[in-house]
Amino acid sequence: MATFTASEEETNKVYDRQIRLWGADAQRRIQASRVLFLGLGPANVELCKNLVLAGFSATIADHRRVDAASLGYNFFADAESIGKSAAEASIGNVAELNPFADVKIGSTSSCTDAATAEKLVEGHGVVIVDVPCVKGSENERKLINEACRKSGAKFLAVRCSGDGAAAFLDLGAEHSFVVETGEGAKKTTSAPQKASYCSYADAVGVDWTIVKNKKMAQPPTPFLLDRLDALFADRPSSKKRSRDDDDFVVFAKRELEARSLGLDDAMLARHARVAGKCPAHIAAVVGGVLGQEVVKAVSGRGAPTNNVFAFDAATGAGTALFASPAKRA
Amino acid sequence: MAQPRYDHSMAGLGEANFEKLRTCKVLVVGAGGIGCELLKNLVLVGCEKLTVVDLDTIDVSNLNRQFLFRKKHVGKSKAVVAGEAIKRFNPNVEVEAIHGNIITNPLFKVDWFRGFDAVINALDNVDARRHVNRMCLAADKPLIEAGTTGFLGQVFCIRKGETACYECFPKPQRVVYPICTIRSTPSQPVHCVVWAKELFKLLFGDASASMLFDDPASEDKSSFGEACAAVRTTTEPAKAVGAALAALCDAEVKAQLALGTYKTAKKVPTPLSSPELTEGASSQPPSTIQNRPADWDRAVWTAPQCAAEVAEVARELLSADMKERLGSWEFDKDDEASMRFVAAAANLRCRVFHIDPLSLYEAKGVAGNIVPAIATTNAVVAGLQVLELLRLVEQKCILSKERTSLAEVGRYTYCQRFPTGRKCELLQPVALEGPQPTCYVCRNATIPVALDTNETTLQTFVDVVLKKKLGFIDPAVDKGNNGLYDSEENARNLPLTLAKLPAGGVVNQTLLCVNDFQISLEMNIEIRHKPNSDFDEKANPERVDILTGVAEEAAAPAPAAVATHLDFVQNDENAGPPAAKKARTDA
Numbered sequence: 001m002a003t004f005t006a007s008e009e010e011t012n013k014v015y016d017r018q019i020r021l022w023g024a025d026a027q028r029r030i031q032a033s034r035v036l037f038l039g040l041g042p043a044n045v046e047l048c049k050n051l052v053l054a055g056f057s058a059t060i061a062d063h064r065r066v067d068a069a070s071l072g073y074n075f076f077a078d079a080e081s082i083g084k085s086a087a088e089a090s091i092g093n094v095a096e097l098n099p100f101a102d103v104k105i106g107s108t109s110s111c112t113d114a115a116t117a118e119k120l121v122e123g124h125g126v127v128i129v130d131v132p133c134v135k136g137s138e139n140e141r142k143l144i145n146e147a148c149r150k151s152g153a154k155f156l157a158v159r160c161s162g163d164g165a166a167a168f169l170d171l172g173a174e175h176s177f178v179v180e181t182g183e184g185a186k187k188t189t190s191a192p193q194k195a196s197y198c199s200y201a202d203a204v205g206v207d208w209t210i211v212k213n214k215k216m217a218q219p220p221t222p223f224l225l226d227r228l229d230a231l232f233a234d235r236p237s238s239k240k241r242s243r244d245d246d247d248f249v250v251f252a253k254r255e256l257e258a259r260s261l262g263l264d265d266a267m268l269a270r271h272a273r274v275a276g277k278c279p280a281h282i283a284a285v286v287g288g289v290l291g292q293e294v295v296k297a298v299s300g301r302g303a304p305t306n307n308v309f310a311f312d313a314a315t316g317a318g319t320a321l322f323a324s325p326a327k328r329a
Numbered sequence: 330m331a332q333p334r335y336d337h338s339m340a341g342l343g344e345a346n347f348e349k350l351r352t353c354k355v356l357v358v359g360a361g362g363i364g365c366e367l368l369k370n371l372v373l374v375g376c377e378k379l380t381v382v383d384l385d386t387i388d389v390s391n392l393n394r395q396f397l398f399r400k401k402h403v404g405k406s407k408a409v410v411a412g413e414a415i416k417r418f419n420p421n422v423e424v425e426a427i428h429g430n431i432i433t434n435p436l437f438k439v440d441w442f443r444g445f446d447a448v449i450n451a452l453d454n455v456d457a458r459r460h461v462n463r464m465c466l467a468a469d470k471p472l473i474e475a476g477t478t479g480f481l482g483q484v485f486c487i488r489k490g491e492t493a494c495y496e497c498f499p500k501p502q503r504v505v506y507p508i509c510t511i512r513s514t515p516s517q518p519v520h521c522v523v524w525a526k527e528l529f530k531l532l533f534g535d536a537s538a539s540m541l542f543d544d545p546a547s548e549d550k551s552s553f554g555e556a557c558a559a560v561r562t563t564t565e566p567a568k569a570v571g572a573a574l575a576a577l578c579d580a581e582v583k584a585q586l587a588l589g590t591y592k593t594a595k596k597v598p599t600p601l602s603s604p605e606l607t608e609g610a611s612s613q614p615p616s617t618i619q620n621r622p623a624d625w626d627r628a629v630w631t632a633p634q635c636a637a638e639v640a641e642v643a644r645e646l647l648s649a650d651m652k653e654r655l656g657s658w659e660f661d662k663d664d665e666a667s668m669r670f671v672a673a674a675a676n677l678r679c680r681v682f683h684i685d686p687l688s689l690y691e692a693k694g695v696a697g698n699i700v701p702a703i704a705t706t707n708a709v710v711a712g713l714q715v716l717e718l719l720r721l722v723e724q725k726c727i728l729s730k731e732r733t734s735l736a737e738v739g740r741y742t743y744c745q746r747f748p749t750g751r752k753c754e755l756l757q758p759v760a761l762e763g764p765q766p767t768c769y770v771c772r773n774a775t776i777p778v779a780l781d782t783n784e785t786t787l788q789t790f791v792d793v794v795l796k797k798k799l800g801f802i803d804p805a806v807d808k809g810n811n812g813l814y815d816s817e818e819n820a821r822n823l824p825l826t827l828a829k830l831p832a833g834g835v836v837n838q839t840l841l842c843v844n845d846f847q848i849s850l851e852m853n854i855e856i857r858h859k860p861n862s863d864f865d866e867k868a869n870p871e872r873v874d875i876l877t878g879v880a881e882e883a884a885a886p887a888p889a890a891v892a893t894h895l896d897f898v899q900n901d902e903n904a905g906p907p908a909a910k911k912a913r914t915d916a
Contacts, residue, residue, distance in 0.1 A: 015393050278337055285713060288712065292706070316756060317757070
């Protein structure tokens with residue numbers, strides 16, 4: 001989608017309220033950055049809206065066909081676009097959000113090898129993965145993440161359900177940022193600080209039981225549910241299939257018990273019903289929080305969350321967690 | 330059987346609760362930053378009956394976050410455009426969009442509020458929030474409140490009799506600057522900005538209403554009165570402006586210095602150079618330079634440049650097609666001329682008093698009370714509001730009284746920019762407070778009000794205490810069974826001082842009952858006499874104390890556990906309730 005060259009004075013008028021918040025330098029960095037939305041899931045629909053409005057350029061990569069159910073979260077598409085690819089159905093309305101941002105369709109939207117992953121990621125400063133949890137999605141996340149670490153792109157992977165969401169961030173082995181304190185005339189900016197992020201593979205490889213903060217008996221529910229979903233999707237298929245093999249609740253209880261963790265049956269049963277069914281308001285909360293993380297990451301202002309965000313829709317709590325083999329900073 | 334578009338929403342709610350949500354009548358107050366996000370969430374999760382009210386029109390600076398609006402909509406009604414846009418997201422929805430003021434429009438009576446199942450606020454000012462709070466209490470309808478400022482936000486539920494209401498905890502009052510600070514002893518840039526706005530009023534607006542106006546017959550009138558009045562009728566704007574600025578920033582300052590006004594002052598002013606101002610007024614203003622850089626508005630103008638800008642504005646406002654508006658100009662931060670004038674005049678005033686002058690960009694932020702705003706914070710908060718709505722729906726029935734704990738009613742959720750507390754939360758839900766016994770709005774507690782009963786007139790009491798501070802619209806005041814005032818009768822009592830009112834007057838310890846049927850509000854006020862001389866004029870220029878505790882003299886601080894309620898982010902962009910802007914109706 002072509003954009004016209006606008007004078008900075010013109011864009012300043014539209015971006016005025018946000019420039020007053022994060023400054024002209026941050027705004028320029030945002031406008032020079034392109035985000036790859038890999039999968040237009042509920043969170044990415046919101047992130048797309050938030051980031052394009054802010055001035056980021058966007059590549060929308062999703063070839064899945066729009067169905068009636070996705071109209072419940074993808075407000076860029078409408079009934080007439082049922083059957084089209086999500087990217088094609090959405091791009092017009094995304095571009096309209098901000099005539100100063102460049103928005104295009106990604107030619108590929110999935111990968112199963114490193115070379116494809118690298119090609120996908122190329123040219124983007126930020127990559128956000130939001131695809132349903134199926135067999136192979138964990139592996140895809142790892143491939144994309146490795147490509148990002150190689151190219152220096154910031155990586156986020158998120159998945160929402162009817163219970164909440166979990167998102168992983170990897171801003172690189174050496175992410176530099178400054179911290180601002182005070183307001184107005186008394187504002188001071190620190191010297192550049194560094195945050196070190198582990199890879200996605202490392203993050204999901206840690207012992208779940210340590211992924212919690214003080215005052216928590218065990219890791220937050222949305223984190224556990226997310227990891228259980230991932231394991232369940234990649235569960236080995238046995239020749240002798242019993243009913244239980246495909247029962248999420250049975251599977252989950254087994255995995256939790258093995259780690260001396262527990263979630264009650266009713267919650268697990270509910271999750272089995274609502275996994276993959278994210279209502280718009282949960283996507284909005286998650287897309288908003290993560291959108292701010294992306295702005296922090298690209299502008300280099302404000303300490304970004306390292307490295308997991310978990311949102312529990314039952315309690316309304318949104319928690320930052322550290323899932324890494326490294327020692328907590 | 331619900332449509333496939335509701336699959337995701339229904340999976341979490343179940344069929345029965347989803348149906349309740351679908352038929353729920355929801356009122357959304359505000360279609361701006363939070364409102365656009367809220368409306369989108371509501372129609373997507375399945376709310377099919379919505380009413381949205383907003384008094385404002387769309388401005389280009391809204392487009393970075395109010396995503397239902399496009400450039401072509403600038404000038405049109407926010408409520409109307411938003412209402413149309415969301416129909417595209419869900420064609421099943423019935424939207425009633427009203428362009429109007431929720432406080433003053435006669436349509437929005439208590440009975441009208443009773444017609445809804447839930448009310449959700451998406452406002453940006455304290456006055457409207459207070460009003461909707463009172464209406465929802467009167468109508469006994471759940472209210473879901475929210476506010477955002479920059480990166481921070483808050484969401485909470487208000488249920489009459491079960492939770493604290495919006496006014497249970499004192500909210501920061503709008504700042505009022507004493508006249509002497511503005512006219513004689515500014516110490517901060519904001520004082521100079523206010524001065525500049527008053528000067529704008531003096532030169533081009535309702536002159537006699539300006540803080541800088543002096544009765545020409547008065548003995549100690551300022552020396553700049555005539556020169557300023559001359560600007561309005563001049564045929565040579567540059568010359569007249571130069572003379573006025575010289576009078577304001579040179580002659581008047583010298584006069585005050587000679588009178589000894591600043592003998593003991595911390596900041597002693599220095600007069601500006603008259604020749605600099607008069608020559609500057611004829612030079613080229615920075616705003617008219619061709620191919621100016623994109624950040625021209627971030628530069629701090631010199632004194633001559635300021636004079637040039639003021640002269641340029643005068644030229645514009647005195648031109649043939651603008652002339653008829655002289656006498657009725659009002660400052661508007663979105664009007665380029667007003668803004669350039671205020672920036673330039675404030676800059677000159679700062680220079681006189683050795684205060685760091687502001688650029689046009691900075692002055693606009695101060696003059697317009699601009700609150701920085703982004704899409705993401707509004708998105709989070711609006712998502713949490715819908716979460717609260719669903720929790721209301723899931724409790725068997727929206728109007729159910731069967732609750733066993735406040736935790737079931739809802740939460741107070743803080744949106745942070747960084748992980749906070751031991752739980753490292755970016756979204757922090759905490760338990761809701763119950764209604765506060767000292768709340769005069771929802772608990773009908775008696776409010777002590779301290780003022781000088783010998784000097785304060787009933788008119789001032791009604792205007793400043795009842796209407797401005799306590800939010801009454803059309804109050805009636807009784808002392809026992811004696812009617813002291815209501816807008817239809819007893820207007821003759823207005824000029825009397827409180828102590829001299831009939832039925833024994835209003836003196837120390839008098840109990841008054843104030844009623845407003847329009848908003849179903851009744852309050853008991855205990856008057857306490859405090860002589861004007863006992864008030865700190867600088868800190869409390871209106872000389873009224875509204876005391877929240879019953880026994881203490883000073884306002885009781887809120888208990889530490891809920892201290893954060895005081896930090897409620899207001900996103901109060903407007904200094905006062907704005908008039909409904911006339912909307913463009915062309916397609």
